[in-house]
Amino acid sequence: NNKxxxxxxxxxxxxxxxxxxxxxxxxxxxxxxxxxxxERENVRLSEASAERSPDPSSADGGSMxxxxxxxxxxxxxxRHLLNQVEHALALIKKKKYGNCENCAEPIPVARLEAIPxxxxxxxxxxxxxx
Numbered sequence: 142n143n144k145x146x147x148x149x150x151x152x153x154x155x156x157x158x159x160x161x162x163x164x165x166x167x168x169x170x171x172x173x174x175x176x177x178x179x180e181r182e183n184v185r186l187s188e189a190s191a192e193r194s195p196d197p198s199s200a201d202g203g204s205m206x207x208x209x210x211x212x213x214x215x216x217x218x219x220r221h222l223l224n225q226v227e228h229a230l231a232l233i234k235k236k237k238y239g240n241c242e243n244c245a246e247p248i249p250v251a252r253l254e255a256i257p258x259x260x261x262x263x264x265x266x267x268x269x270x271x
Contacts, residue, residue: 150247151239160233162257163226170223177216181209222258229258241265 151159184205232238240247243265252259261269 156238159253159257163230167226170219173219177212225258229260
């Protein structure tokens with residue numbers, strides 16, 4: 142299988158480029174989580190100051206619960222992504238970035254370009270997901 146040899150070890154320059162991208166991504170995800178946290182806090186405070194808490198059976202209370210649910214799911218996804226980004230950054234520190242954590246083969250740069258926090262090659266990812 143000569144396709145495996147196509148992916149080469151990443152140059153320090155390339156790794157640095159991905160590191161910068163990952164750090165920017167981390168920054169963005171962290172601030173998104175902070176903003177959501179702040180918004181939820183504001184909603185809680187304004188609800189507490191309101192005379193009555195919204196009745197969950199009313200349309201308003203229901204949609205508010207739905208919004209909160211949606212935000213928490215969004216946060217969960219954001220946090221999941223942040224974990225992956227931090228994991229990739231940890232691998233860069235350990236000089237293990239760019240190789241599949243499953244089979245140790247180099248991950249093609251094209252895959253890393255698309256998903257910089259990817260730590261497993263496409264084949265292994267497909268095996269794990271199936």
